[in-house]
Amino acid sequence: MENTQTQTSKLDEKELTQLKEIQQKFQNLQFELGEIEILKLQIQDRHNQSIETLKTLQTQEKDFITSLREKYGNISLNPETGEFTIIK
Secondary structure: OOOOOOOOOOOOHHHHHHHHHHHHHHHHHHHHHHHHHHHHHHHHHHHHHHHHHHHHHHHHHHHHHHHHHHHHOOEEEOOOOOOEEEOO
């Protein structure tokens, strides 16, 4: 059986400092990537909410136009002034 000896050595201060800096940068990057993922989820949630709001507004607009047609008939409406012309 072969006798194996191990020798323990130590990095010099410059190498150890460089290693610690790399490790710290890696940890900072992991944290930043986590923050980015959270922001992406928040943006996706806002996007989904905006789509739902858009659908609601489109339905409200359609219902409003339908109610105007029921009341006034077929009209051309100026939304800025509220003036309309009955189309015959």
